[in-house]
Amino acid sequence: MKKTMLFILVLTLVSAMSLSFADIENYGATGALENDTHTLDEMLIYAIQDEYTALAEYELIMSEYGTIRPFSNIAKAETNHISWLEPLFEKYDIDLPVNESDQIVVLPNSLTEAYQTGVDAEVFNISMYESFLKEDLPADVKTVFEALKNASENHLNAFNNQVDRSSRFRRNQN
Template structure:
């Protein structure tokens, strides 16, 4: 009887540990993305200045880069995340040049605190699709704002790149399903 009871206790302990492990792998980012951050913020803002446009854009690029870094960290170098992560850095660099040209302070990168780690590759592709759709919508709006032509050109170029990323993630999602 003593052995049986300790065996039950062990199974309960194992069950609790397994439950805690599963819950920890599902827990998303430490903090939700603020309503006024990245694409989400830009799509709600009716008064977009150059400073706001650049800020929303770089925040969203930071989020995308952090999202793909989390995927690579969890699943290893996985196509297309590795390639698109490199592209996100080029997008950030293009935006940084505009910040510098117009003497606007570059926002700090807080994206990792808002970035959940997906539990499956399918979830990673779904997040990639959703993120790129929001990114495209944001760049369409920013390109229509009252901003200098060089900023509009960069926004349109980044929108086109996001369309390519979207196609890659949709293809990956089909393969993962």
């Protein structure tokens, strides 16, 4: 039941929500969630694209709003996530995709929107990894995907906390 509700939430977000990312078909988590099954090549490519995009988005946000938490900590984590994925490309003889994420990220209009962008990105990321983990995966890939999903759950909590703080602050200002 929880998985069904999460899937419905993700579909609702995909169709109804305006993400801070420009519309790019078949890229990162958005592309991955378009299909139910994927090859190992596709999963690794979608995964690294999504990690590239998250890093680029958080760096863009920090360039405008300052090097603040949780963006600064999570950007460092995204760099680590990329480094966890890169050896899998080499091991499975898959060409590492060109990082085009700088071309698709969009600066949120406010810091509050930036926190919500983090929430949205992590929700999609978690859903992508949950989908991948249903596939028959080599043990090392499964281990990395589980670690990335768990990290995204921590990032989601950090961004949700910031959204809550921003909401309380705005209420107190009125």
